[in-house]
Amino acid sequence: MTERYNFLEAEQRWRAAWQDARSFAAVTDPARPKYYVLEMFPYPSGKLHVGHARNYTMGDVVTRFKRARGFNVLHPMGWDAFGLPAENAAIASGIHPARWTYDNIATMRAQLQQIGLAYDWDREIATCHPQYYRHEQKMFLDFLKAGLAYRKESWVNWDPVEHTVLANEQVVDGCGWRSGAPVEKRLLSQWFLKITDFAEDLLDGLETLDRWPERVRVMQANWIGRSEGARVFFTLAGDGFAGETLEIFTTRPDTLFGASFCAVSANHPVARRLAAEEPAIADFNAECNRMGTSEVAVETAEKQGYRTRLVVEHPLIPGATLPVYIANFVLMEYGTGAIFGCPAHDQRDLDFANKYGLPVPVVVRSPDGPVPEITTEAFVATDGIAVNSGFLDGLTVAEAKRRVIEHLAAAGQGAGTIQYRLRDWGVSRQRYWGCPIPIIHCPTCGIVPVPEADLPVELPDDVGFDQPGNPLDRHPTWKHVACPACGEAARRETDTFDTFFESSWYFARFCSPRSDAAFERKDVDYWLPVDQYIGGIEHAILHLLYSRFFVRALRHCGYLDLKEPFAGLFTQGMVCHETYKNADGAWLYPEETEIGEDGAILDRQGRSVTLGRTEKMSKSKKNTVGLDAICGSYGADTARLFLLSDSPPERDLEWTAAGIEGSWRYVNRLHRLVADHRDRLGPPGTKPTGAGATRRLTHKTIAAVTADLEQFRFNRSVARLRELSNHLDEVAATADGIELREALEALIVLMGPMMPHLAEELWHLLGHGGLLVDQPWPSADATLTRDDVVTMAIQVNGKLRATLDLARDLDQTQAREVALSVPAVQRALDGKSVRKVIVVPNRIINVVV
């Protein structure tokens, strides 16, 4: 009986050994092929649970695998450390956001180290550190010079309870995500980055990202939302507006002859001017702005319009005019905030026209049909033919579009254009715990950039959270400065950057984390792009799009020469767990429950517990499993093994006690396998020469695991390892010592990326002095991965009747003879004559009658 594997002691010992050897320190070395592995860095929210660990473990497997394959691997870790939760903690418990953040970082760093992740910790960064954020202040000033940053008054989401602007993604069903209060639209001056300058390039670049998931590329393409169409200039008539131009955007300029009205957004300048003179319009506009933008609100909201006293002249029909409405379904944020309505060929316009009794001129018919009768369903097909449209009659939709754009352009009444849904990125936040925007507002000089010599603009420490709103704004001295241009009294910008600013370039900072510059050119030229990026699908748009934009903006400003930041992207599934509620309806942690004698779930007091749905692990539902607890009772390798083996990495994984027990048994079984047989192994370094089953399986496993790891098929590679170890369990007592050593050593090296501590321990047990992490990856002997004898399936009319072990590459005639001689085949033939025999070499023989 061998001793049990003391994982606690062993795991600690091997982590110390890697640290002493600086095994994972990365050094820029253009002579070697590089590989940059990165997991999306975490927000330091407190403690890690096993759900977080899955993501990092995947990156770790890739890191260790690529290292063994000879790559110079960069695998860094850091902290996305600015953000609102730190301020909430300050408000709730009086802890300073910096203290709270750095404490959490210390806790989480220890947790990450505990699971044995192969990070180069010398490169650790925290984005809340002035040595990090000073560089993005410089970038912002460069963007400003390059015209990529600007200040603009615009309509933003305002949370009336939190007294701050919210990003679009922080508005859920029209309400603030934390306060639950209905979000208002406010017109505020904010800083924007010109992501729209790169709309076309961001869209085109998606084509090159062939190692990104299709759905992420599609989501980004939809978000950018390219539409081809036209701008059309209508001339307004009406007191105070006569002769002015109303510009609209349309994707269907071919339907211009079918126009029966124009409509503008409640926030359109025309609507606002009218509101100033007519209280009823002001009320209507306010009502439009109050309406939520949630899915439910949009679906249930009726089309509402206010008929103004204005009309426009029809650009193509002399003498004809169209009424101008203010309408609740026209968005100021898209196009020009104004449309022309063609009810026959747009469902929204038809709903609106029907409600307000407007005409419905039909101007498109289907290619083979009559002119459609329009009542409640608009005819929106784009394969039709223009009718009732003057010089466009008889043209296809596509031709008519082209023709009418030519006509409008020649007459100065419009132009073909490409419209994007993408909007510029508003980066101002009315928050304390973020990077200060390096700008000074001077009453005489206006907006003045902070001189580079004065960077960084550091956050003041002495702030209070006893009142709502931005503490920077209330600070007694911080914002009062002399204008760098004229020396007169001025004030600092008190808004801070959106925290997505920090995460948009951190992958570059990791290349030169201690540089006085943002990064060194020689380092980013070598390491970037990231070869394998790993993270959650929730960043499909935001972080991943912002980073792609940043790389373009930085290239524009001469920082680097890079097209895309992330060459390969993998979006991993979430870790889920059952949820539990007690009789009072309160959530319970898994460890607060137990199984009663009859199998019922009980709480600590023995009262019954309701089993809820299996859901993504989250603090709020208390269905998390702590990483510390699992590492303490089963060890890091057991946790890693379970996280890798139970589901394919892109799918969700259900964490179960039974599952972790199974992984635990396997870890111990592997230890026993090596410990029980190490005395009868051949000496290290002796090459076996046989070609028996053990050697064949060993080399097949090497080939299969290598291929699986290349393709992120971790669950499959674990199955391969188990097949090999199952076989070795059977034969170990009698196998040739030299062959057994080869097999065990292969098994150990192959398991290394997934169970690194155990692998080191077993490597050591086999008598090796060095570290396993310095061992090269084994290569499979091609003569051993091909069998001399193959099992072939024998079918009759496609139905399996027998299997036969036959010599590899048996010729067709022999194969046919052998197959026909099988009794089960003869029985199935039932005396019928054979029409033909299909032989797929080394796979199948199909007898057709």
Add this chain to the structure above:
RNA sequence: GCGGGCGUGGCGGAAUUGGUAGACGCACUGGAUUUAGGUUCCAGCGACGCAAGUCGUGGGGGUUCGAGUCCCUUCGCCCGCACCA
């Protein structure tokens, strides 16, 4: 509405990309070891059938010598976006 994806034993999932469906594991059943529980070991485990065998990858149809895989159709589920003109 638009877009993306999925559907295989009691469960998680494999399937050499058109060639033996269910690898590997979890759960379960029987047996051995153990004072007992756990561990460990042996055997079984898609359905029906004593067996030979038949059926079987959401349903229906098709292509093919051969379909989980390709095509058509239909049902169900998940995710993303959405009054984008």
